[in-house]
Amino acid sequence: MHYYLLGRSGLRVSRLALGTMNFGTAGFHAAYGKTEAEAEPIFRRYLEAGGNFIDTADFYTAGESERILGRLITSAGVRDRLVLTSKFTNSTDPGDPNASGNGRKHLIRALEASLSRLGTDYLDLYLLHTWDRITPVEEVVRTFDDLVRAGKIRYAGLSDVPAWYAARAQSYAEAHGLTPMINLQLPYSLIARGIEPEYLPMAQSLGMGLTAWSPIAGGLLSGKYRRTADGLAGTGRLDGGDSANGRPVSDRDWRVIDALDGVATELGRSMAQVAINWVATQPAVGSVIIGASSPEQVDGNLAALDFEIPGELRARLEEASAEPLPGHYSMFTPQYQSWIVNPGLEIGDKPAGYAPPVFNGAARPAA
Numbered sequence: 239m240h241y242y243l244l245g246r247s248g249l250r251v252s253r254l255a256l257g258t259m260n261f262g263t264a265g266f267h268a269a270y271g272k273t274e275a276e277a278e279p280i281f282r283r284y285l286e287a288g289g290n291f292i293d294t295a296d297f298y299t300a301g302e303s304e305r306i307l308g309r310l311i312t313s314a315g316v317r318d319r320l321v322l323t324s325k326f327t328n329s330t331d332p333g334d335p336n337a338s339g340n341g342r343k344h345l346i347r348a349l350e351a352s353l354s355r356l357g358t359d360y361l362d363l364y365l366l367h368t369w370d371r372i373t374p375v376e377e378v379v380r381t382f383d384d385l386v387r388a389g390k391i392r393y394a395g396l397s398d399v400p401a402w403y404a405a406r407a408q409s410y411a412e413a414h415g416l417t418p419m420i421n422l423q424l425p426y427s428l429i430a431r432g433i434e435p436e437y438l439p440m441a442q443s444l445g446m447g448l449t450a451w452s453p454i455a456g457g458l459l460s461g462k463y464r465r466t467a468d469g470l471a472g473t474g475r476l477d478g479g480d481s482a483n484g485r486p487v488s489d490r491d492w493r494v495i496d497a498l499d500g501v502a503t504e505l506g507r508s509m510a511q512v513a514i515n516w517v518a519t520q521p522a523v524g525s526v527i528i529g530a531s532s533p534e535q536v537d538g539n540l541a542a543l544d545f546e547i548p549g550e551l552r553a554r555l556e557e558a559s560a561e562p563l564p565g566h567y568s569m570f571t572p573q574y575q576s577w578i579v580n581p582g583l584e585i586g587d588k589p590a591g592y593a594p595p596v597f598n599g600a601a602r603p604a605a
Contacts, residue, residue, distance in 0.1 A: 245420035246445025255291035262302025308357035327367035395421030447524030461509035497558035514542035
């Protein structure tokens with residue numbers, strides 16, 4: 239495994255993180271959950287390969303994911319070598335209005351409950367799971383800072399928030415000398431590229447390493463599914479339906495799948511490996527969250543980093559998956575700027591001949 243510094247921090251994480259949303263057989267994710275006996279070889283195989291970045295949340299399988307992880311980590315005796323991440327926001331008690339959201343009361347209570355289930359006295363990284371549209375960003379940032387000072391968490395970050403909210407959180411932390419946000423967790427794949435105009439440059443500019451989830455679009459890019467007259471045919475989480483990640487599979491999606499299939503065939507790789515590789519090598523991406531239903535699938539996913547996608551094949555993938563830029567974002571492209579903002583000019587902020595080291599966006603390789 240290669241290790242990257244996450245955002246503007248000294249925290250070293252694997253380029254592929256192990257997602258444990260399927261550890262457990264209760265709650266919202268029970269349909270594709272794994273028992274502890276089934277989860278253990280997945281967890282151990284990831285560790286054996288050198289992986290150190292584990293992602294969970296209090297909401298996953300109604301807390302079972304954290305409980306199972308806690309027991310597996312204790313049994314393996316690897317707590318100190320892991321970068322253990324959990325998240326809070328979603329309701330753990332629908333009858334209690336303060337048992338959800340991002341307010342200080344729930345944030346602290348949720349952390350204490352996660353620490354108990356995980357059997358540890360600190361988290362390496364703690365994330366706000368989802369923007370609740372209510373809690374002031376200042377309250378969240380100050381509470382994170384208090385938890386770092388108390389030794390309960392080492393680093394803080396955000397998941398699934400608007401770009402303006404993430405920018406406000408980071409700017410507020412910087413202005414007041416508070417704990418910075420080092421991580422931004424978002425969905426990103428060849429199917430879902432909507433974060434590119436705003437989130438990627440923001441993460442690079444403000445020092446937040448992006449952790450991408452759903453790199454194979456809920457399985458749609460895995461190669462398991464094909465288009466038929468009756469919709470989506472295949473065996474897996476999508477169950478032969480005609481939707482993925484809560485939306486219909488579009489003609490554009492099928493163009494992406496066809497292009498991915500062709501590129502994977504030319505490279506002699508699986509579609510899932512090519513899809514993961516593409517995400518992992520995008521600007522600002524520090525790590526990609528992979529899930530697995532077996533140790534063999536862990537091996538297959540880890541092999542996604544064993545090759546490079548040649549430029550011409552990468553261009554084919556990006557042409558097939560390109561999305562129209564929303565609204566006025568076309569004004570910020572090099573093509574537009576060279577036409578009307580800086581016609582005939584080459585504008586840079588470095589001396590001629592300067593060649594900066596090229597790292598993966600905000601994610602810098604660790605020494």
